[in-house]
Amino acid sequence: MTESSPLHVMVTGAADGIGLAAAERYARAGHRVTLLDVAAERLGARVEALAAEGLAVRGEVADLTDPEAVRAAVARSVEAFGTPHIAISNAGIAPYIELLSCTVEEWQYVVDVNMTGSFVFMQAAIQAMIAAGVKGAVCATSSGAAFQGRVGGGAYSASKAGGLMMARVLAVEAGPHGIRVNSVAPGLVDHGYREGLGDFVPAEYAERARGFTPLAHEASAEDIVDAIEYLCSERAAHVTGTYLRIDGGASVGQYGSPWSREE
Numbered sequence: 001m002t003e004s005s006p007l008h009v010m011v012t013g014a015a016d017g018i019g020l021a022a023a024e025r026y027a028r029a030g031h032r033v034t035l036l037d038v039a040a041e042r043l044g045a046r047v048e049a050l051a052a053e054g055l056a057v058r059g060e061v062a063d064l065t066d067p068e069a070v071r072a073a074v075a076r077s078v079e080a081f082g083t084p085h086i087a088i089s090n091a092g093i094a095p096y097i098e099l100l101s102c103t104v105e106e107w108q109y110v111v112d113v114n115m116t117g118s119f120v121f122m123q124a125a126i127q128a129m130i131a132a133g134v135k136g137a138v139c140a141t142s143s144g145a146a147f148q149g150r151v152g153g154g155a156y157s158a159s160k161a162g163g164l165m166m167a168r169v170l171a172v173e174a175g176p177h178g179i180r181v182n183s184v185a186p187g188l189v190d191h192g193y194r195e196g197l198g199d200f201v202p203a204e205y206a207e208r209a210r211g212f213t214p215l216a217h218e219a220s221a222e223d224i225v226d227a228i229e230y231l232c233s234e235r236a237a238h239v240t241g242t243y244l245r246i247d248g249g250a251s252v253g254q255y256g257s258p259w260s261r262e263e
């Protein structure tokens with residue numbers, strides 16, 4: 001994989017937020033980018049806007065809860081843009097559901113999107129890389145919620161923790177093929193709190209999060225893309241099976257301890 005020649009980069013959840021920022025970054029760097037998302041209208045608008053800049057982009061509408069649709073989307077992408085060199089499994093949902101009243105259907109849906117959907121996508125991308133002998137890189141977007149829990153975030157935390165371990169085991173299996181698999185685990189990200197985050201990060205939670213974050217502000221989508229880009233680059237040639245937390249230090253200050261004697 002040489003980064004000087006254009007790569008094929010596939011990104012899920014690319015119609016908004018972190019996924020869109022990643023797609024834009026790679027496309028503007030001259031790479032071919034497949035943007036996959038379930039939100040057909042939003043995806044269409046994003047792809048149209050990037051194509052109008054003269055960039056090599058294409059959209060794939062697929063629901064991660066539908067394994068056949070995901071595999072077909074990956075196959076069409078390979079047909080159109082060649083074997084992927086980079087696959088970014090980023091789509092995710094974070095509904096507020098308290099575990100004590102969560103139905104099996106609600107639980108299953110979160111797991112289906114965040115964990116099983118990510119598994120199917122990464123498996124399909126890695127299988128394509130192996131078949132073509134491409135020594136590619138894969139990055140999954142996990143979350144600080146894989147390590148810390150909060151009321152209403154049980155299914156999300158479980159799906160992100162499971163997804164993180166799944167990605168690490170994929171690294172073990174894909175490593176002998178020269179394929180690396182890593183994850184990023186963002187803390188709170190402010191990309192405008194657009195649709196999809198629902199009531200998981202209401203303003204008062206964001207305010208409280210700043211209080212236990214040493215850097216005292218949210219990450220931008222660009223901050224997360226910087227980490228994804230590093231993990232998928234040749235600079236991380238010997239990095240696999242691990243994760244990078246990008247949370248302004250929130251994982252250290254999670255318990256609300258004062259930062260200084262003055263506080």
Ligand SMILES: NC(=O)c1ccc[n+]([C@@H]2O[C@H](COP(=O)([O-])OP(=O)(O)OC[C@H]3O[C@@H](n4cnc5c(N)ncnc54)[C@H](O)[C@@H]3O)[C@@H](O)[C@H]2O)c1
Pocket residue numbers: 012013014015016017018019036037038039062063064065090091092093094113117141142143144185186187188189190194195196197201
């Ligand atoms: N925003 C944060 O504070 C934060 C923090 C930690 C981790 N994350 C993780 O980062 C990732 C991206 O988050 P974001 O904040 O950019 O979210 P977002 O809601 O802005 O974007 C997520 C995208 O995923 C798509 N999507 C949802 N369900 C899908 C499905 N079934 N099939 C295909 N696409 C689907 C949505 O349509 C949307 O375009 C997620 O995995 C999220 O859990 C976000």
